[in-house]
Amino acid sequence: MSEEKEHIVSYKNNFLVLIALLCLTFLTVAIxxxxxxxxxxxxxxxIASLKVGIVLYYFMHLKFEHVIxxxxxxxxxxxxxxxxxxxxxxxxxx
Amino acid sequence: xxxTATHSLEHRDDTASKLGMWLFIFTEILLFGGLFIxxxxxxxxxxxxxxxxxxxxxxxxxxxxxxxxxISSMTVAMSVSAIKEGKKKLTITLLGITLLxxxxxxxxxxxxxxxxxxxxxxxxxxxxxxxxxxDTLFFGLYFFMTGLHALHIIIxxxxxxxxxxxxxxERINSGDYVLLENGGxxxxxxxxxxxxxxxxxxxxx
Numbered sequence: 001m002s003e004e005k006e007h008i009v010s011y012k013n014n015f016l017v018l019i020a021l022l023c024l025t026f027l028t029v030a031i032x033x034x035x036x037x038x039x040x041x042x043x044x045x046x047i048a049s050l051k052v053g054i055v056l057y058y059f060m061h062l063k064f065e066h067v068i069x070x071x072x073x074x075x076x077x078x079x080x081x082x083x084x085x086x087x088x089x090x091x092x093x094x
Numbered sequence: 095x096x097x098t099a100t101h102s103l104e105h106r107d108d109t110a111s112k113l114g115m116w117l118f119i120f121t122e123i124l125l126f127g128g129l130f131i132x133x134x135x136x137x138x139x140x141x142x143x144x145x146x147x148x149x150x151x152x153x154x155x156x157x158x159x160x161x162x163x164x165i166s167s168m169t170v171a172m173s174v175s176a177i178k179e180g181k182k183k184l185t186i187t188l189l190g191i192t193l194l195x196x197x198x199x200x201x202x203x204x205x206x207x208x209x210x211x212x213x214x215x216x217x218x219x220x221x222x223x224x225x226x227x228x229d230t231l232f233f234g235l236y237f238f239m240t241g242l243h244a245l246h247i248i249i250x251x252x253x254x255x256x257x258x259x260x261x262x263x264e265r266i267n268s269g270d271y272v273l274l275e276n277g278g279x280x281x282x283x284x285x286x287x288x289x290x291x292x293x294x295x296x297x298x299x
Contacts, residue, residue: 008178009171018168025160025292029153032297044293051289059171060282061275066109069116076120080127087131091138 007064017058024051108272115276119283122246126287129239133294136231143228148299150215151236155206156296159199160288166195167285170254170278180268182261189258192281196251203244207237236295243291246284253277 028047032040057063062070137144173188210233214221217237222230257277260266266274 006178008175011172011175014168014171014175017171018164021164022161025157025164028293028297029157032293032299041298044298048290048293052286055167055282055286055289059167059285060279061174065112069113072116072120076123080124083127084131084134087135088138091135 007061009058009061009064013058017054021051021054024054106270106272111272111276112279115279119279122283123286126239126242126290129235129242130290130294133235133239136228136235140228140231143226144232145299147225147229147232148295150210150213151296152206152209153296155202156292159202160292162195162199162202163285163288166192166199167282169195170281174271174275174278177261177266177268177271177274182264182267185261185274186258189254189261193251193254193258196247196254199247200244203240239291240295243284243287246287250277250281250284253280 024047028044031043031047036043056073062073169188169192173185173192176184176188210216215233216222217234222233254277257266257274260273
């Protein structure tokens with residue numbers, strides 16, 4: 001009965017996700033080897049976040065899970081972001 | 095037939111198991127998240143030292159390990175598809191490949207750390223003491239965070255090895271595979287952490 005509901009991700013799609021992740025990895029290496037000053041950090045972190053999003057959504061099956069799980073993940077991301085912002089308000093303006 | 099009969103009598107709640115696994119993953123994310131914040135703050139306070147210390151790290155070995163982890167994440171994701179389709183042999187092969195890749199990751203880490211130790215770069219070393227606060231903090235965080243991550247790799251390998259054995263004796267099968275899914279989630283978490291560790295320590299300068 002549960003097999004009816006369960007979504008099976010095809011091997012091909014898993015492989016395509018891997019290719020996307022590898023491309024983004026090599027892109028990060030290429031970007032950070034060029035001198036972009038402070039943009040280096042932003043670009044690397046932006047691509048890393050994108051990769052994490054892809055892993056969460058496809059490999060960790062969030063795409064096919066109940067909506068409550070997705071909401072929980074978003075909450076954790078928001079809590080963590082708030083933590084970063086609060087910490088840096090302290091260090092940047094003390 | 096008997097198998098399915100006993101299974102339906104058993105109390106099982108796969109959704110709750112997965113929810114529990116996700117809650118555990120959240121605690122892990124915040125554990126490493128806290129460390130990332132510590133790293134960012136010290137990077138902000140000691141930009142020059144972090145910039146110079148960063149160049150001591152071997153980009154190539156970091157990149158190889160990133161590729162290894164990404165591939166192993168795919169093989170775990172595929173093993174979940176395989177068990178759902180009832181392909182026992184394929185599931186075992188894919189989990190075996192994952193374990194092998196994890197082992198290669200650790201061997202690389204061994205050589206990487208070994209080279210650092212050889213150059214006198216380890217927590218509490220005299221050379222780091224002479225280099226000053228920034229370098230001490232960079233390498234302290236480097237060893238602690240990649241070490242904690244390696245510990246997670248070892249835990250993940252143990253978990254996946256147990257899952258592999260259970261698939262072998264059919265305790266995990268196409269009708270009951272939540273343990274494989276949860277083991278897979280843990281393995282993806284290990285991958286997620288590395289996705290941030292790699293640019294932060296090896297690439298950004």
